[in-house]
Amino acid sequence: MSAPAIVIVGAGPAGVRAAEVLAGAGLRPILLDEGDRCGGQIYRQPPDPRKRPYAKLYGTEAERARALHETFSRIAPEIDYRPRTLVWDVAGGQVMVHAGGGVGRIPYSHLLLATGATDRTLPLPGWTLPGVYTLGGAQIALKAQDCLIGKRVAFVGTGPLLYLVAVQYARAGAEVAAVIDSGTRAAQVANALGLLAQPKVALRGLGFVAELKRRGVPVLKGAIPEAIEQTADGLAVKLGARRFACDAVGLGYGLRAETQLADLAGVPRRFDAAQQTWVPESGADGRTPAAGVYVAGDGAGILGADAAELRGARAAFALLEDLGKPVDAAKTKTLEAGIARWARFRAAIDGMFPVPAAALAALPDDAVVCRCERITVADIRRVAALAKPEDVNRLKAFGRAGMGRCQGRFCGENAQAILAAITGAAPSALGAHRAQAPIKPIPLDDMTRVAPNTDPIVEEAAQ
């Protein structure tokens, strides 16, 4: 048997921990990542990491960030790490990449997808105005670019990230106009017990809320703004009779898994009702129904960064087991127990901060749902009446929602919820958007050049 060719996609917490395990077993995984540096979204490194200290960059997570970056530096000589490399297709035992102004293929025997997550957004009138960012985007501006999205910022959405980013902005000198959480106090009290699965993390979260209050930030619960409005001197978040004046808005209702590559690799997806989103089918060990394909981290369903490290390691051990290598059963058991604890914690979080998808049914006609194609709620309602789409892929085919550059990554679940409200179907019956290569846009002329360090996709193209 020839040596296994292991490709890991994503150099965040899950991907780096997976690489560590595999390198430790003497295998030399290829680690591919779109970004400039390892760390993923949460432990993202600024263009020049030496300029800002860890404590300032990552706050309470400084030690975890340092540990992950140091692990990466230690294993770097034992792995084949390729930054600025986008994987855009998976087919026939190969990943197709876009890097260095060209495209190429990398064959694999085993594929470990640690593709992470993106913001789950909910549309509302005015969310396409300049100055409105996702929560994740607002945080990355601060972390990577060391700048704020505005001087006076309102945060709208739900979930732990809402409070974390608000606190980070306040500490960085922004005035926080308001934190508006769709989660109700009742739901938060009712589910709080589950937080005991991770008491330290829970305390930290409570600390954020307390700090915001101490700083005099209005924190509203059980509230969903009707609109973001343009005003003479900036923006305003409209909530009933109140208007919160601001110059920027951070918007986010939790996270959603990035599942396109899993879909292309033949991993079926299932609807996660608690998170109101689609996730690849996988066991706690990261194995999927597709032979030789593993998923780990938030790309396998949202459990957070700490869990991602455990899941990356666990999936790597599953891969080693499947290669017939000796694996310490005690170790995998400990990892699984840790993952299970995070799953319990996450169930509580999901209960405390549910995605208010039902609210989408009440959106006014002119709210934009699919930003790439500028498809409004009215467009979806019209298409539903005329052509009767049976699922989100048909809605996309008939009415273009999800047909643009992002392939429905940001509107898919919303279009699904709106269609469900119109037809009365269960959201889970309406399917997930099919991933289509290239999963992210690639310039046409780059497709005619060969990426460095890859096999040419077409032999003759190797001029």
Place this chain on the structure above:
Amino acid sequence: MIDADKKPLPQHVDAVVIGGGTAGCAAAMHLANAGKRVVLFEQRLAGAQASGQNYGGVRQQGRCPEELPISFRARRIWDRLPEIVGHDCGFRPSGHIKLARTAEEFAGLEAWAEMARGFGLNVAILSGNVLRAEHNYLGSWVYGGSYCATDGHANPRLVGPLFARAAERAGVDLRECCPVAKLERDGAGFRVSLADGRSTRADVAINTAGAWGADIAAQLGETYDEHVLSPNMIVTEPAAPIFAASFGVCGGDIYFRQTPRGNVLFGGGRGISDKSRLWARPLATVSVQAAAKMIGFIPAVAHLAVIRSWSGIDGSMPDDRPVLGPSPSVPGLFHAFGFSGHGFQLGPAVGEVLADLVLAGHTETDISGLSPLRFTPSTIGAA
């Protein structure tokens, strides 16, 4: 409608249509409009196979003489889609230009134009200089071309499904997600059965099962050498208008158009597919080659980003012509399948012609060159 609650089937209908592409849906609609009771079975979703996955070329130019009469009939219907299905389906009569790269290819275009003139279709022959002057975005390799002003392009994702909805409004009992498991002779008519045991009787059976058409025919003892054809398709992000006409290239295996939304859409080469799973995929190797060709033909598109690629499943016959007409061996059975990669334009007319055959026993449109009879009758079993 999706056959989710497994409603009982009607005991007996006038006609059963197997396959809900444009051809099947249009045929069902016309029959229902004429007062017939019709059930249409579609194994997945109406208009979601070849009829919904294709490139969207609405072209008469370049077709073989046997296809021209029905292609002309189809072209007249394309103008009337708003009144037939309630929407123009994005049809734009933008003109179609076929390009030649060599003197030989150019001679081929001239010969085709001469032939088409005999059928009453006017196609303008354009020299390389004229083409380059009028279409300055074309690469310098152009030798010449021919232009058919009445051709154009449309949005394939709408045509089949909107015919399906129009058929339902006309009274067709349309069952989606409902594969036909068995088609058999039952007295002078047919019995059509589903895997779950439900069945219906019909006086007439219409086989519009696309790439699966030969499988349906085989159930009644007729053998057709139908293969699967899966063209590889690519689309870019939207851009400001660069070109209006739809283009093909003689022997170039590349065709391109710019949608009303601005996306540059092009096809070239073949993807892969497995028709038993209704699964088709583009191939990166083919996409990369098509991208290089595309830039060669229109250099201005080089900076546009590709946002998606796909493929589909059409049936293809050895002589690249569909099988259309009454079954040679089974009275009451009508075939319309194997459109060989160019049936999108024909679909609406195929529906009318099938309805003519069922209702009147003949059609005004000359389809003799597409008859099932051209395939060796010796392979066709006795009724």
